[in-house]
Amino acid sequence: MTRLAVGPGITLFKALAGDEVLLAALAVIEACPPRRMMTPGGKSMSVAMTNCGPLGWVTDRDGYRYVAEDPLTGEPWPAMPAPMALLATEAAAAAGFPGFAPEACLVNLYDIESRMGAHQDRDEQDRAAPIVSVSFGLAARFRIGGTSRGGMTRSFLLEHGDVLVFGGPARLAYHGVDRILPGRHSALGERRLNLTFRRVNEAR
Numbered sequence: 001m002t003r004l005a006v007g008p009g010i011t012l013f014k015a016l017a018g019d020e021v022l023l024a025a026l027a028v029i030e031a032c033p034p035r036r037m038m039t040p041g042g043k044s045m046s047v048a049m050t051n052c053g054p055l056g057w058v059t060d061r062d063g064y065r066y067v068a069e070d071p072l073t074g075e076p077w078p079a080m081p082a083p084m085a086l087l088a089t090e091a092a093a094a095a096g097f098p099g100f101a102p103e104a105c106l107v108n109l110y111d112i113e114s115r116m117g118a119h120q121d122r123d124e125q126d127r128a129a130p131i132v133s134v135s136f137g138l139a140a141r142f143r144i145g146g147t148s149r150g151g152m153t154r155s156f157l158l159e160h161g162d163v164l165v166f167g168g169p170a171r172l173a174y175h176g177v178d179r180i181l182p183g184r185h186s187a188l189g190e191r192r193l194n195l196t197f198r199r200v201n202e203a204r
């Protein structure tokens with residue numbers, strides 16, 4: 001496993017996540033299928049999303065927020081599988097953020113055409129906790145900049161098994177996915193699966 005310091009508060013662990021986590025994530029998308037949510041402005045997102053854990057991130061005409069129940073079914077989101085939570089906690093600790101206890105895992109399913117525009121993850125109260133992002137399947141060109149829009153950015157590939165942690169000075173860094181690299185993955189086909197683990201409420 002290679003650990004790369006991408007920038008202040010940004011650490012990339014190459015090929016850290018293994019099959020146990022992938023299988024757990026596949027069970028989550030089976031139980032609660034990803035769907036293309038609507039932005040507050042009324043556009044359909046190109047990434048299909050679902051969640052696991054006590055809270056899940058949603059967007060619709062009423063805005064972005066965390067909710068305990070899937071709006072499609074009224075049921076709680078699937079529980080966060082232990083191997084997923086453990087990986088997130090261990091990666092956060094290895095990146096300098098001990099005690100990370102994720103409350104939400106947003107599951108993003110990309111196809112070849114999907115992208116995610118530059119944004120900040122700012123719907124969480126707890127800004128001391130990092131964001132932990134795990135990628136499987138097709139590679140993505142990921143871009144991350146500073147805490148204001150339009151500054152210098154850097155881009156790199158997120159490949160199968162990669163775990164990216166951003167927090168501290170990078171907690172509110174603008175980031176997004178420029179594009180998915182074409183290909184075919186043995187388990188995911190022409191898709192990319194990304195898991196982002198978040199602490200929503202302040203832990204202490």
Ligand SMILES: O=C(O)CCC(=O)C(=O)O
Pocket residue numbers: 106108116121133140142158175176177194196
């Ligand atoms: O798919 C990715 O690598 C990034 C996902 C992301 O930024 C998000 O879900 O907020």
Ligand SMILES: [Fe+2]
Pocket residue numbers: 119120121175
């Ligand atoms: Fe994000």
